Amino acid sequence: MLHEGGKAGGSRVSRPIIAEPIERPAAYPHLALPTVRIPRTACIGCGYWGRKVARNLAELNALHAAADISPGALAEVVKMHDVPGHDLDTILADPSCEAVAIASPAPMHGEHVRRALMAGKHVFVEKPLALQLFDAHSLVKLARERGRILMVGHLLRYHPVVMALVDLARKGRLGAVKHVYSRRFSLGKIRMEEDVMWSLAPHDISIVLALIGETPSYVSAETTSILTPGIADIANIHLGFPSGISARVSVSWLNPTKEQRTVVIGSKAHAVFDDIQPWEKKLQIYDHRVDVSTGQPTIDRADPVSPVVEQAEPLKEELSHFLDCVATGRQPVTDGHEALSVLSVLEGAATSARSKNS
Numbered sequence: 001m002l003h004e005g006g007k008a009g010g011s012r013v014s015r016p017i018i019a020e021p022i023e024r025p026a027a028y029p030h031l032a033l034p035t036v037r038i039p040r041t042a043c044i045g046c047g048y049w050g051r052k053v054a055r056n057l058a059e060l061n062a063l064h065a066a067a068d069i070s071p072g073a074l075a076e077v078v079k080m081h082d083v084p085g086h087d088l089d090t091i092l093a094d095p096s097c098e099a100v101a102i103a104s105p106a107p108m109h110g111e112h113v114r115r116a117l118m119a120g121k122h123v124f125v126e127k128p129l130a131l132q133l134f135d136a137h138s139l140v141k142l143a144r145e146r147g148r149i150l151m152v153g154h155l156l157r158y159h160p161v162v163m164a165l166v167d168l169a170r171k172g173r174l175g176a177v178k179h180v181y182s183r184r185f186s187l188g189k190i191r192m193e194e195d196v197m198w199s200l201a202p203h204d205i206s207i208v209l210a211l212i213g214e215t216p217s218y219v220s221a222e223t224t225s226i227l228t229p230g231i232a233d234i235a236n237i238h239l240g241f242p243s244g245i246s247a248r249v250s251v252s253w254l255n256p257t258k259e260q261r262t263v264v265i266g267s268k269a270h271a272v273f274d275d276i277q278p279w280e281k282k283l284q285i286y287d288h289r290v291d292v293s294t295g296q297p298t299i300d301r302a303d304p305v306s307p308v309v310e311q312a313e314p315l316k317e318e319l320s321h322f323l324d325c326v327a328t329g330r331q332p333v334t335d336g337h338e339a340l341s342v343l344s345v346l347e348g349a350a351t352s353a354r355s356k357n358s
């Protein structure tokens with residue numbers, strides 16, 4: 001159970017920049033492999049993100065139909081991909097539709113996932129799985145009872161560069177992981193239904209948990225509401241883990257510039273994932289050496305090394321993984337249980353922030 005508490009001049013040595021080729025991490029061996037068959041999948045919600053989901057499903061030959069309560073949004077996807085547009089009830093009643101990809105607004109996720117599972121569909125749902133942890137628990141239970149795949153769109157876990165980073169960390173390339181911080185700042189997309197923490201932080205929390213591989217023993221958070229009372233625009237979450245590793249997640253949709261960066265401080269090396277950089281520079285490993293053993297801290301700085309990572313669109317990798325799981329019965333990397341771990345952190349953070357703001 002998460003709770004708040006617990007913890008509240010050198011030389012420069014240039015080393016050659018060596019490209020380290022990275023193979024597709026063994027952790028997800030089936031990712032993006034051709035599926036046995038392609039499950040017919042309907043896209044529910046055709047707004048800003050749903051349009052991208054629909055495009056990727058169409059490119060994977062899986063888009064079967066679309067639904068949206070906005071006639072304009074629906075018409076665009078129907079025209080673009082030449083698929084039928086229906087209401088949700090019609091799609092759920094269609095036995096030839098095996099799966100749905102839900103990109104409706106976050107407050108509707110719980111209801112849409114529940115209805116889809118009850119109708120016997122496999123479900124991919126955008127983050128967050130639900131806005132309440134107890135609701136998410138009941139959805140995970142329902143998916144298990146119905147024998148259906150439930151996958152949550154923690155997109156960055158399917159970003160080839162993040163996969164490479166997680167793989168490097170797990171294989172010990174960075175030494176023992178000591179601290180991770182992850183920042184996601186932008187101007188927008190500002191939402192009125194959920195706050196910035198529930199909107200943006202699931203991505204970072206999912207990465208942090210994958211990198212550290214432990215369940216946090218405490219979480220605390222501070223939030224700031226500027227635009228709308230009660231809806232946080234800025235949030236800082238602090239995590240502590242049983243082994244002593246710490247992490248920080250900072251998110252804001254009210255920032256003049258865009259920043260999407262995860263930094264891992266390891267005992268042997270530091271890693272920076274910066275999604276704003278061109279592909280070949282998104283991941284940089286620094287073999288800095290810091291020595292405090294003599295009582296006189298010395299820093300031996302190293303030039304960064306950029307591992308070579310095969311380029312691919314994260315959303316396509318993610319949806320390809322979903323289709324593969326539906327076709328083969330494999331459990332997704334970001335299944336319902338992974339989503340519960342992320343939501344536990346969010347709920348702990350929300351409780352902590354509320355207690356400080358009241």
Ligand SMILES: NC(=O)c1ccc[n+]([C@@H]2O[C@H](COP(=O)([O-])OP(=O)(O)OC[C@H]3O[C@@H](n4cnc5c(N)ncnc54)[C@H](O)[C@@H]3O)[C@@H](O)[C@H]2O)c1
Pocket residue numbers: 044045046047048049050067068069070073088103104105106108126127128153155189199
């Ligand atoms: N993974 C990511 O990086 C990422 C990025 C952006 C958004 N998202 C997620 O995608 C989801 C949608 O976000 P968005 O920015 O596209 O929002 P949006 O408001 O642009 O789109 C939501 C769409 O859902 C439709 N809708 C509402 N109720 C519906 C219903 N009952 N049935 C069918 N359609 C319905 C709306 O008409 C609208 O077209 C959110 O859950 C958000 O968290 C994920």
